[in-house]
Amino acid sequence: MTKHQGRGIAAIEYPTGMNQNGDPSQAWIKLKMDGRVDVFAGTVDIGQGSKTIHSQIVADTLGVPMDWVTMDTSNTDSSAFCMGTFASRGTFIGGNAVRLAAEKVRGRILEIGGELLEIDPGDLEIIDGEVVAKGSPDKKIGVGDIAGAATFVKGELISGQGTALKEYATLDPETGAVTIPPHSAISYAACAAEVEVDVETGDVRVLKLTQVYDVGCAINPTMVEGQIEGGAIQGLGLGLLENCYPYYPSAEHRGGQFGSYLAPSMEDLPELECIILENPSADGPFGAKAIGEMANNAQPPAIAAAIYDAVGIWVTELPITPEKVLRALEAKAAGQPESTRDGKVVRYDEALSMSSFQAAESAVRFAV
Amino acid sequence: MKAVGARLPRYDATEHVTSGTRYVDDVRIPGTLWAKALRSPHDNAEILSIDTSKAEAMAGVHAVVTFKDVHKNVHGHIEGLGIPGDEPLLAETHVRYKGQPIAAVAADSEALAQRATEAIEVTYKVLPALFDVRKAFDADAPQAHHWGNWYPHFEGEMDRRQIRKGDIEQAFADADVIVQGTYRPAAIEHVPLETQVCQVVPEAGGRFVVYSATQAMYFSMGVVAAHLNWPLNKLKFVGGTTGGGFGGKVDTATETITTLLAIKSHRPVRWRWTRAEEFLFSSTRAAWHMEIADAVTKDGWILGRKMLTLHDAGAFARFSPYGVTKHAFHHTGAYTIPNLEFNGFVVYTNRTPSTAMRGFGVTSVSFATETHLERIAQTLGMDPLEVRMKNATRIGDTSPNGIPYTDPSTVPVMQALSGAVGIELPAHYRTMTSAIRSGEDLPGHLVAQLGNPEDH
Amino acid sequence: MNITINGTSRIVNAGPLTPLLHVLREELDVLSPKAGCQQGGCGTCTVLVNGEPRRSCLLPIAAVEGAEVRTVEGLASGGKLTPVQEAWIHHYAAQCGFCTSGFLMAATAYLEKGGSDDHAEIAAALGGHVCRCTGYVKIYDAVAAAARGESFDLATTAAGSRTTIRGVEL
């Protein structure tokens, strides 16, 4: 048999929002005179679905049907500031911005509704586009009627703005210590990879990826799956295929086309199984926290461990190309040990540079 | 609650399947010129002269820009976060990587713009190039960057990101075994299906509309405004529709140069990178070199970690100092390690600069620490799952920077995974929770680092 | 030179070597095919030429003179989407959407030729197309569901077949 199978596991964590915070997102919302909701935010939907998710957050925060909500993220004239779509901040920070804006609008709807119904706003709620007295569902008024009254009777534009911003976490440059959490939340995940290794060619196939993600709250489960599935294949590319510098550190022989830069394709997509856990974050919108970026972090170590399980070699330079597998198998066959022991030190790979690393400001040198 | 938790389709799903979605390259403005850049053919060189006269004289060429046309040629994209700029928009005295833009041209057609870039005459003095981060600190190493071979401007003018926690030497003295390993993930491309692209349109009133595929409209607008020394109301960014980003479209790679061409030509200008430019000259995920030495006990507790990280930034820093800080903050992975000594360097090499990519700073460390954990288990003859469950972050454990975790879920995540793949965990780990450590889950070495999650 | 685009005859002025993609996008304003790589490597520019899927970035216009070219603009008629378009929506097979046009045309040709819901057959037909967002999972799901002749509720999306969601206690 030239093909051997193995399984490996990895567990990871990943922060939500920019490291050390200080990265605001803002949004503003206005009601049309029939109660329909216009949301303006600067968050760019790069395909991950933030615009849809933000609309879902607004709809439920206000208590109106989803199709009442229109979002405009198209330009910097109408939208509010957003730091950007990166650092897994879209759902949490962008989502909190629209939630905070919607809460202000909701508060004003209830106040005006309270005036019109002659009921304390605290005794009102908004259900499916209607302001309803708690416990007396027959006492109600449509949000559209409230918006109309505001516009034509009170002379008011019902609107609200929200800014999600966590204070910048200053660090001690000597120790790296901070005094406030330097992130918005942390998500957790684990992955099991099952692989098959051809010991004659070094080729590795991933047969199955089983993954668990704690996302706090899956605001749109299909979109969470989209992140997890897309991330899984990018993780597979990281683990086995992709390299801008095939002869790193040399810059020779770079691939400049799809036939020579090995991005994952449809062929041989592994079986995927996914469990989404909901461990709500303290202050994310509806308990949500990040999923986007972390989705390609757990597969490479799980694949490396699975290859070890299959054929007993560690390849610790990514991607784990067939060539690296064959070289490691040759070294193993030649009797080269996986690790060496010196006293209580067990050394894998080459000797570390760090022990000879001199941290003097003047002459920083280290020997390999 | 009806919308949250529902499997609703994308707001633009119908547009996507009917070609209603308009990407930047789909914007049609009559009279639009095409832009092309003259890029460095050398990895590292001094620029002796730049002569654009022949290109400027070509019929159908409407603008040629060089560093001379930029008000502030060097602007750090995250100067606001205390990370100073080091990269010229258009090369002035040196080129530091093959593909670095030196000049740009706007012309009637894409082919003509390409020919015009070829008519620009640049003379160089080629310098030796540095590619190996492990040789960057050698006295005889080629100089990759005008600041030296590694970034020197972390807080307090430190030349590295440091983490110091607990008593690292005591942990190594107390260890039964010290496990060492080295981990080196590669640089990869973002591979968005839409290459870097923008269109800039001058408006009669003096404003410029920038159709941009950026992942961050305000951020990119700020970058363009800073280079031009313009107030924000002279620019309008139109965006929000991006054909894939994955981190690479935070770079503001096209917007400023295209705006300069639109200013100079008084015409709308489109710049769309070719796929080869995208593969070779758009920024990459960085390659990393990570060394770990862990002090462990024979029953699988990790007492301490020493780690050295060399981040291969490529020719300029871009977001790398930020990425290395994030890397440092997460270098214990999903586990608690009470004693730490971390040193991380942003190392310059003469390759295409790296930038943010999905998992920025952490993807590398997840690979290193998880693989290392497997090796610890192997060294000790233990089940790697047991080592994971034992050291898994719990409520009240503190992070590398000293913040107590309030809601970690490594334990239930691992339990769910074990169940899904049919691994029978020992009873203690099957019933373990994330609750504050006590009993056998709270060995002596973890007592001192426990924090109070109520403080946060 | 004449070509027929989605049933309408169009006059083309471009030179004979000009790629069909360039003619469509820059001369005729048919914008669904995308210039993803212009090397034939990604599939974002795929259109149907006389019913066959082709990379329009590789096809010189002179070689398709008189041909019948179909693009995404010609799929839906009278506001009614085709099953494969509906499948794409219901199965969330498009995220950023940039690869979608090419995939839809390749899938349309596959289904018009009687393609099945078999994973390997779908891969053989669409496997040269690159998507960086979805991991292809939901693209397979969409093509397979359309091949089975399913009908699609466009107000919601399909649950991933191998996903479970549950709460967790710390």
Add this chain to the structure above:
Amino acid sequence: MEDPAVLIPTSVAEAIESFGAGGDIAIIGGGTILVPEIRLGHARPSRALMLHGAGLAGISREGTRTTIGAMTPLSALSSLGEPIAAAVSNIADLEIRGQGTVGGNLCAQNTDAPRGDLQGVLIALGATVRSVGAGGERSEPAETFLPGRADRLVLDVSFDAPAAGAYAYLDRAHTHEYTALAVTAVRTADGTIRLGANGAGPHGLRLPSAEAAAADPSAAGVAALADVQLFDDAIASAWYREKTLPVLVRRALEQLKETA
């Protein structure tokens, strides 16, 4: 702009006349290689010869002899049995196979990865290439044709039906990459074993040393290393090709035996 002068012949004779002695002229078969190169300015020929209307497409059979016109699309070759069918199904994808031609594949030059997957296959089949150019029409074995292919206009290729054929190649997981290395083994009607390789030199190569040792597939694999000129490129190193060429030779020969 100096766009190339485009010639669009409507007959074989006209195509031959247009090509003349070759020179600075780009031959556009399916267009899959040169159309993007010209479009992006990487190739700037002064003339381009478009063959789509020249009547060079089609497969004909005469007894055991199969002749494939240069403009025949690769997709049409999948009915020709092994080893061609297996090799063709591994070229690019369905769409490009419908457009790329036999002549274009035979004349492809390596870029940052090997191209021209049929070169080694046709060598193994003992195919004859009929071409025109300086010195007029010429028919020669594929392996002697290939080094000078840049200056020739291919008219057709022909070969006798083999008794059996096998194709073994490196298939990287989860990608649609160019093929780093491939080996074709053919048993001819008279029982001779022929071997051709792709990705083992500047173009497809015959493996004579391996053929001589073909009775022992493992020995043949090692012997093949004497026949090749291995190199580093974006998708495989010379070292890796050296390690896997013997495996592929052995696998192709074993596969051939199974089709006894």
